[in-house]
Amino acid sequence: MDAFVNRFKETPTFWADEISMLDGFGSYDAVKEFSQPVFEIPAVQNANCTDENSDSECRIKIEHGTTTLAFKFQGGIIVAVDSRASAGSYIASQTVKKVLEINPYLLGTMAGGAADCQYWQRQLGRHCRLYELRNKERISVAAASKLLANMVYPYKRMGISMGTMVTGWDKTGPNLFYVDSDGSRYKNDVFSVGSGSTFAYGVLDSGLDYELSTNDAIELGRRSIYQATYRDAASGGSVRSWEFIGLYDVGKLHWEYCGL
């Protein structure tokens, strides 16, 4: 008798396939999409083996060293990054692209694990494009950053290392958000992320003014990155700034700024 009752106990509104079918027409319900990854994550479930602070033996050394910054001013947004990838004390590359184009009007920066940033921002780009197709209008920066934050939250404490700034132009003007793999998402007018961020903040905060001209703002961004690379061993290479203003070798910049 119980078996018979159980067969008809489930009401139609709670079937598993209903939840997956909702994706068909673009429902962004964070509650429904909160799912554990389907694959087994080895050994990371219990110990945060990528975090040097919690586990001194830190089995997986992720490339953390970087300086990225972005700030809003009257002419829009300046995004400036360095281009060094370090694995511990080894400099893996001096020419890493740390500004990732999510789509032609949305930018993301990379700080933390390079693979994590690249993968999740590609996924974000996919979702943003789907949003555009379904709703016939561009996604807002607020919504895009929220999508990214919601995508990585289920993997919290599982070893993702990503500190990214999502920025771009939408209906409400230029916007700048900071999203990281701990689940934080903040909105502000100026951010600097990475091991060299403290150095960059110093220069940035002392020179920052909303009324800067475009050239002055570019120069400020460039100078801040340079100063950070000067002091931070893990940052270096060249300054890459958005709208692809230019690629400035910090070695040469050193002579420009200090050799006077």
Add this chain to the structure above:
Amino acid sequence: MAGSYDRALTVFSPDGHLFQVEYALEAVRKGTCAVGVRGNDCVVLGVEKKSVLKLQDPRTVRKIVMLDDHVCMAFAGLNADARVLVNKARIECQSHRLTVEDPVTIEYITRYIAGVQQKYTQSGGVRPFGISTLIIGFDPNDKTPRLYQTDPSGIYSAWKANAIGRSSKTVREFLEKNYKEGLSKDETIKLTVKSLLEVVQTGAKNIEIALMTADSVIKNLEIEEVEAIVSEIEKEKEAEAEKKKKPTN
């Protein structure tokens, strides 16, 4: 797998009809009439209220519902099905606010409701919803009035004026004859009431009107206001009749 239905109830007939969906449309045709009219800067929903039984509390029988602060919906068909769909739509409105940090656009929520209605024509063990809906509202930061209709098959489209439910064909023909672009607020309300009067013989006490304007302000007209409009319309009709009766020299 025990506990889940796998056989679809809505299947194709040999000549390509989904009979369950068509029967659902029949159920809609038996429901009370609902009319929506889009004006220049406002949109009006009017519904036929079934006579309230003596012991029934009239305030608990509402056919115009709010899905969010800026979206309003009326339906025709099975009231219980409507309750379920309205509930889902309300949740989706809030969910959208949470994940996209913006209120829904009217087209989005209509697409969602139509999607749910379509899903129930293509799932195991369920029947289609027996309701058609009229959804009105203004998109956030937009002054364009919007009116959409969905039906049990999951089709949705935007309308300038439409009617669903009992005698919807008559009302729609009336609207086609009398609708003009750029109607003012009062003209829109008057047209809605006039078209409902084609169906509702008993007058103002069986008509409910809701008006929405660009600042997402929803006004449910009081019964006195509706009565005033009805008497105005009747006076105009009498004047027309008098003019026709007078012999033209």
